[in-house]
Amino acid sequence: SQELEQSPQSLIVQEGKNLTINCTSSKTLYGLYWYKQKYGEGLIFLMMLQKGGEEKSHEKITAKLDEKKQQSSLHITASQPSHAGIYLCGAGLGQGAQKLVFGQGTRLTINP
């Protein structure tokens, strides 16, 4: 079973609409990273959250880590074609927090 569950697995939205991607764990998260990936390429760092309740924003992307540190959400406001891609959450979990484990990714398509 997946240690980190992302939802939805795929998302198609109209350009200009808002959207949210969720990342959920059954274990306490020691640092939650959000990355964006183009098909078959490397991961581009978006932001990192460490503290429960923390929220960070970069341009039109906002990420939050919930108070109990077991879920994070990524919200995109007024989506643009450049936001299309695969979004991955990665986290240090429990005793193995020295490395990141990843969710299965959310494929985002933006329709013009």
Place this chain on the structure above:
Amino acid sequence: EAGVVQSPRYKIIEKKQPVAFWCNPISGHNTLYWYRQNLGQGPELLIRYENEEAVDDSQLPKDRFSAERLKGVDSTLKIQPAELGDSAVYLCASSLHQARPPIGYTFGSGTRLTVV
């Protein structure tokens, strides 16, 4: 400053042939990771190095995969012989030190391997 550098970007080989991937981490990053990412999945860790020591290789298929980081800087991942199921993107990452969570976790562009 250069990021994590990987080569080659793409590789197509016939099954049963050997293949090697190379990674140069960010300068000063003593922790290096190799991940494999299958189509439609998130990356899965193969091996983690602290300097030149492999501290977590539990997910590395040791019958055909090997890795080395002789001087604690760049690293090579090898597959011999390759199988059709090895087709994937192989990603290298590095981080500053063995913190919880890791600091400055940065990925390279990856090597897309196709085995035919």
